[in-house]
Amino acid sequence: MSTTTTSAAWQESSRPQAPQSSGSGGIRRIRQACTSCRQRKTKCSGDRPRCMNCRRVNRSCHYESYSATMAAMAANPLAAFPPGFGDPDLLRRLSTIEAQLARLSEQGAQEASASRKYSDQSLEDAASPSRPSISSQEYGFEGQQHRLSFSMPSPLNQNDANTQPFSTMPPDEIVQHLVDTYFIHAHNQPYAYFQEEHFRQLLSLMILPRCLIFAVLASSVRFSNHDYFQGRTHEAMESYARQAWLSVLNEHLTVENCPNLHVAQTTNLLAIVDFTAGRTSSGWLKIGLAVRIAQDLQLMKEPSPMLPIVEQEERRRVFWSVYLLDKLVSCGKARPPAIADEDCHVQLPCEEEVFRTGTWKQTATLHQLLNWNTDLGEIRGHFTLAILVASALGRCARYVLHERETDDVLPWDSRSEFAAINSFLLLTEQHLHVEDLSVNDIIANNTLPDGSLDHQTVGHAIFARVVFHLCHCLLNHPFLLALRLQKLKSKAPSSFLSRSFQTCSEHACKIPALLDQAQKAGCHVEASFYAYSTCLAGSVLSLFIHGASSKSQEPHELLEPGQQCLSILKDMGAFWDHASKMHTQLVNFDAHAQAFQRLIDPHASFEIEPELEALLWSMVDYGAMCGSSRSTSPEGQLPVNLQSPSFLNFDVDFTASSSFDMAGTESLSGVQFTA
Structure with a gap:
């Protein structure tokens, strides 16, 4: 069929016509x-x-x-x-x-006029039978010549008096730039929703819904240094996220439309944007919506074998990404996860290189992975390991954070949930090879054919190890242990507390050390959850630095990892609002951490007053860390030598002249306090 014939047929089909029979061929x-x-x-x-x-x-x-x-x-x-x-x-x-x-x-006619040139060119391209197939290489920075403007308003609309900035789709080259940025900085960090080549093909064919494109733009613009967003990155992110959500509401959550896989991807992406921006309630609701959409689509079960292999694996990865986010945001007071491990029947993700080639591979299920008796050999899929550790994190959070009815079994009893979780973490450690593989080993084993670092694969490997150390910090956290013992009205053996505190401080040191090594090796330390892991580790280190005694390490040995925590949060603050907020919280907590000396003394009893309990909760609750930057200050005098309300006011920058007597003690920030 020639181009002329095609154009003529198109023009004829565009005119109002009388109905034709199905056999007319028109x-x-x-x-x-x-x-x-x-x-x-x-x-x-x-x-x-x-x-x-x-x-x-x-x-x-x-x-x-x-x-x-x-x-x-x-x-x-x-x-x-x-x-x-x-x-x-x-x-x-x-x-x-x-x-x-x-x-x-x-x-409107104005946009149609501006897009007519592309429509004509697209018809000529479509009519050419010799046009080469689409490849993933065409859609990098070199692929910006592929135009999408017929479905995206002209950049002139950004300045229209009746149009809010960034409320319309940006120019084609900006969309391509942000998509490239997404797959460099956000994909597999740790959430994986797409096969990159497949996503780019759907984008070029204009098959992706508007809501998903806007959600990807909102997720990636924070990492962009393009002049188009100079000084307005936050505004662009908020506007793109708003447009994505409005599109979900108006075009997909209606009586006549059922949510599909793209809507599940969109809501999960938007939940991260909201939660980390401090809109924790909105983010929590969107996560719940993503979970229900995933369950409605039966993503927890194996997809139909009639689907293309790439789409089957994408459905699995979307479910496991929803599962991951559900577990991570449950690290808060009274925020139980919505997905139970027992309900996950779909197989775990395959290795990244297998997924990229579009081939199928049988993998284990989560139930098999959690069983000591299952011989799985070496697990090569880092995404699978991230899911395993997320399951362990869910159990830790349920035990120490969710205020469940406390059983009568004491933590040091071999029948306790504390002991069971430690056994689970031992299984996890076996699969992770935590002590056997260094960051350099991980990088050496995950390179691209050209010898460069494979960020998309390494991202899951680093993430799994960070969360593994976080699990130990939560399970053995002095404050959370003290809360449980206080409810049980029991005094723990000093040997049990000494070992728990030693375990907590050792793993708290390993979190910033691991992230610092990864960052220096060229890895992208940009996953939003790293901020929570780092801040919690830093607060633990601050407790032991200022404590009366530390059986495992001297206070000066903890200073370097503590200062690494501050440095990591400061660097992440360039991209994530909640990381910047946590940096301030950690600095201010460290200024008064000496108030909790007795909390880490295994031989002393420590009654947690309500005011101090509120402060300590704010340093372990992910939602509280992401939420309002100003903590409520209780009335009355606190049982320490300092003034209220500044003690609980994280917006106040404390200095060495604080009323807290910290003579001879060095803080995380390196300040030496003198009398």
Whole structure:
């Protein structure tokens, strides 16, 4: 079929025509019906602003967005053409273009005029049977010539008086830049929703929904240094996230539309944006929505073998990403996870290199992975290891953070949940090879063919080890242990507390050391959860630095990892609001950590007053750390030699002249306090 013939056929199909029989062989124009006609199942003329039926009965006429009525066409673009008609690849391209032009007609004559040039060029490209297939290399920075502007408003709209900045899709080259940025800095950190090549192909074919594109832009713009966002990165992120959420509400969460895999991906991405920006309630609700959508789509079970292999694995990875986020945000007071391990029947993700090639591989299930008796050999998939550690984190959080009914079994009893979790962590340590593999070993084992570092693979490996150390910090945290003992009204053996405190301080040292080594080796230490892990480790180190005694290490040996915590949080603060907030919290907590000397003395009893308990909770609760930067100050005098309310006010910058007597003690920030 020549280009001229194709253009003629397109022009003919775009004009209003009388209905043709299915055997006529013509290309039929897909006309959108108004909401009233669709509900009454009557033929609609499609006239704007009111169709003929609505004018006749003087009824209001409403047209939903074109994307809401084209779900079936997007899934099967050839459905509108007679069987055996023309070249399938050509028809798919023509159908895609027709759908996008119909959507364009709703955006106004101004945008349609600006996009006409691209539409003509797209028809010429689509009509050429010799056009090469799409490859992933075409969509890096070199691939910016592929245009998407027919579905994205002109950048001139950014300055329109009636349009909020960044409320419309940015120019094509900016979209491509942010997609590149996403796969460099956000993909597999630790959430994995896409196969990169598949995502880029769907993006180029305009098949991805608007909500998902905006969500990806909102997730990646924080890492961008493009001049387009100079000085307005935060504004762009908030606007893109808002547009993504509005698109979800208006186009997917309606009576006539059921959420799909793209909506699950979108809501999970937006939950991270909200939670880390301090909108913890909104983020918590979006996480719950993502969980319910995933369950509604049956993502916890094996996908249909009729789906392409890449799509099968994407469905698995979307579920496990939702699972991961559900476990991570449960590190807070009274925030139980929504997904139980017993309900996860889908196999675990395959290795990254297998996924990239689009091949299938049988992997274990979570149930098999958690069983000591299952012989799995060496687990090579780092994403699988991240999921294993997240399961362990979920058990730790449930035991120490969720205020569940305390059983009568004491932690040092071999039948206790404390002992069971330690056994689970031993299983996890065996799979991780924590002591056998250094950061340099991990990097050496995960390089690309050109010898460069494979960030997408290394990201999961580093993440799994950080969370493993975090589990030990939570399980053996002096404050959380003291709370449990206080509820049990029992005094623990000093030997048990000494070992627990030693374990806690050792693993707290390893978190910043691991992240610092990874950062110096060129890894991207940018996962949002690293901020919580680092801040909690730093607060633990601060307790032991200022404590009356430390059986495992001298206070000066803890200073370097403590200062590394501050440095890591400061660096992460350039990208993440909550990391910057946690940096301030940690500095201010460290200024008064000496108030808790007796908390880490295994021979002393320590009654936790409500005011001190509130402060200590704020240093272990992920939601509280991400939430409001100003803590509520209790009334009355605190049982330490300092003034209230400054003790609990994390917005106040404390100095060495604080009323707290810290003579001869050095802080995390390196300040030497003198009398």
